[in-house]
Amino acid sequence: MKVAVGCDHAGFMLKKDVLEVLQELGHEIVDCGTWSDKSVDYPDFGRAVAEQVVKEQVDFGIVMCGTGIGISIAANKVPGIRAALCHDTFSARMSRAHNNANVLAMGSRVIGPGLARDIIRTFLTTEFDGGRHALRVAKLEQ
Ligand code: RB5
Numbered sequence: 001m002k003v004a005v006g007c008d009h010a011g012f013m014l015k016k017d018v019l020e021v022l023q024e025l026g027h028e029i030v031d032c033g034t035w036s037d038k039s040v041d042y043p044d045f046g047r048a049v050a051e052q053v054v055k056e057q058v059d060f061g062i063v064m065c066g067t068g069i070g071i072s073i074a075a076n077k078v079p080g081i082r083a084a085l086c087h088d089t090f091s092a093r094m095s096r097a098h099n100n101a102n103v104l105a106m107g108s109r110v111i112g113p114g115l116a117r118d119i120i121r122t123f124l125t126t127e128f129d130g131g132r133h134a135l136r137v138a139k140l141e142q
Helices: 012-024 043-054 071-075 088-095 114-126 130-139
Strands: 003-008 027-031 058-063 081-086 103-107
Touching: 003 012, 003 043, 003 081, 012 027, 012 058, 012 071, 043 058, 043 103, 058 071, 071 081, 071 130, 081 088, 081 130, 088 114, 103 114
Parallel strands: 003 027, 003 058, 058 103, 081 103
Antiparallel strands: none
């Protein structure tokens, strides 16, 4: 699979681990920045990843900021994006199974790299359940 990754300066703390786990899983990566801990604005990077997803340049997006909140809000402003802020593996699994989330958001000041890696593995290996959930997801798009 192809995965776009984006973060602000706070999310940059998690970036190395995120890229490593994606490489371990054999995924192709589109790196949308940022590339240092120099202060930047999370909406720019949430949008960059979201656009990669809606233009179908990638299968999924992963975004990080300090809390994961700002960058998930930014990604969700782009029509077609279902960004899920997940800090546990249950939420990560359900965001795929029930919500067909196409962007995973995490906060680098909330969780550590070990949990972030597990969340990514769970998110990327869980299929959408479809059925009644497909009707609800369709309503989101309306
Ligand atoms: C940056 O200090 C911080 O506000 C940002 O990374 C994020 O947590 C916003 O939601």
